[in-house]
Amino acid sequence: MSKVNRAQIEEAVRLILEAVGDDPNREGVLDTPKRVAKMYEEVFQGIHQDPREYFETIFSEDHEELVLVKDIPFYSMCEHHLVPFYGKAHVAYIPRNGRVTGLSKLARAVEAVAKRPQLQERITSTVADAMMEKLEPHGVMIVVEAEHMCMTMRGVKKPGAKTVTTAVRGTLAEDSQARAEILSLIKQ
Ligand SMILES: Nc1nc2c(ncn2[C@@H]2O[C@H](COP(=O)(O)OP(=O)(O)OP(=O)(O)O)[C@@H](O)[C@H]2O)c(=O)[nH]1
Ligand SMILES: [Zn+2]
Secondary structure, eight states, X not given: OOXXXXXXXXXXXXXXXXXXXXXXXXXGGTTHHHHHHHHHHHHTGGGGOOGGGGGGOEEXXXXXXXXXXXXXXXXXXXXXXXXXXXXXXXXXXXXOTTEEEOHHHHXXXXXXXXXXXXXXXXHHHHHHHHHHHHHOOSEXXXXXXXXXXXXXXXXXXXXXXXXXXXEEEEGXXXXXXXXXXXXXXXXX
């Protein structure tokens, strides 16, 4: 059963429509509260997901070299304005003791963490920490690049401005050469 209170969202959307001066009983927006409730349930489903669960999938494979899944698209909602920010996440790690996870699990973890009211920095560090805890790798590096709608359609209005955040853990924190290699692979 869904943990989301759709009726409450519908009521809130009706109130917002009214508060901004629109008519919630106008034909065009009659179903809008219902649609928004369904949409919020979808875009915030990560609140009820733990990214660490994906890393229960572990293959015993003797590869202690870099694994990088790059250009993982994601959509999130900035927790300050509840408008989207979106971009790409790049997830790199160096497995240890044969603990290699499924490639799709890296993308699933990004998605679960993104689908919450979020900060870009927190997406970056939450994925890194989940991987460190469950995979116990030599190191992890996460790079996230995104455009924030709250900086484009309103406020400072700077379309095209990109925010880049990184989180580095384990041996990669001390290895600038390995970090440079990962960054050049991401850019390729
Ligand atoms: N660090 C960080 N800040 C973010 C993120 N998303 C949005 N913000 C910023 O959150 C800040 C909120 O600032 P406030 O001054 O409280 O809100 P505001 O008056 O709407 O700010 P403006 O956007 O400058 O108009 C803004 O500077 C946003 O750019 C994010 O993922 N990380
Ligand atoms: Zn914002």
